[in-house]
Amino acid sequence: MAFNSIAVFCGSKPGANPMYAEQASQLGGIMAARGITMIYGGGKNGLMGSVADACMAAGGTVRGIIPTRLIEWEAQHTGISELTVVENMHQRKRLIYELCDAAIVLPGGFGTLDELYEVLTWNQLALHDKKVFILNTAGFYNHLIAHMEMLMREGFLHSNLSEQVTVLNSPEEIAHYF
Numbered sequence: 001m002a003f004n005s006i007a008v009f010c011g012s013k014p015g016a017n018p019m020y021a022e023q024a025s026q027l028g029g030i031m032a033a034r035g036i037t038m039i040y041g042g043g044k045n046g047l048m049g050s051v052a053d054a055c056m057a058a059g060g061t062v063r064g065i066i067p068t069r070l071i072e073w074e075a076q077h078t079g080i081s082e083l084t085v086v087e088n089m090h091q092r093k094r095l096i097y098e099l100c101d102a103a104i105v106l107p108g109g110f111g112t113l114d115e116l117y118e119v120l121t122w123n124q125l126a127l128h129d130k131k132v133f134i135l136n137t138a139g140f141y142n143h144l145i146a147h148m149e150m151l152m153r154e155g156f157l158h159s160n161l162s163e164q165v166t167v168l169n170s171p172e173e174i175a176h177y178f
Helices: 018-033 046-057 068-072 089-099 110-124 142-153 171-177
Strands: 005-009 037-040 062-067 082-086 102-105 131-135 166-168
Touching (some): 005 089, 005 110, 018 037, 037 046, 037 089, 046 062, 062 068, 062 089, 082 089, 131 171
Parallel strands (some): 005 037, 102 131, 131 166
16 A cells, blocks of 8 residues: 555644653654655644654654634644645545545544544445554544444444544554554
8 A cells, every 4th residue: 555645633732641742752653754745634732743743853754724713713733834724624524535645543532433434434334445543542532443443333323443544553553543
């Protein structure tokens, strides 16, 4: 598989475990080293800022897509390669996913989960067939993965879960898919 750009979905907060920011930064560096453009939500805070800063510091390209509402809150990252402002969150998600070849989900809150489930739903509906990765830092997504496995066992998924999502336990593992 050749990925020129990867969407990164993650928290606008750093979370309680310092390992979340460490692995976000590692991922940013790996993407830059491999020449992969990072596409993300355009924020400067939390894990979003960590992964974008690391990618930029390593000489990578970072493209942010941010809704007007977050510009009003001054949450945009001004030190990235390109920042596109859209009207709302729906346009943000759609454009991020149109611009990427694959997506990786890091720890995050409701917005991150919304992004994960939307792209998985789009895959299930055959609106696209982009690879979706979950970076399960420190077991952050263990319960969610168990729930997804239950969805499969109970007959609510149209395909095997392993065909829908690839779980990674460290940022380095994504290099196997480049």
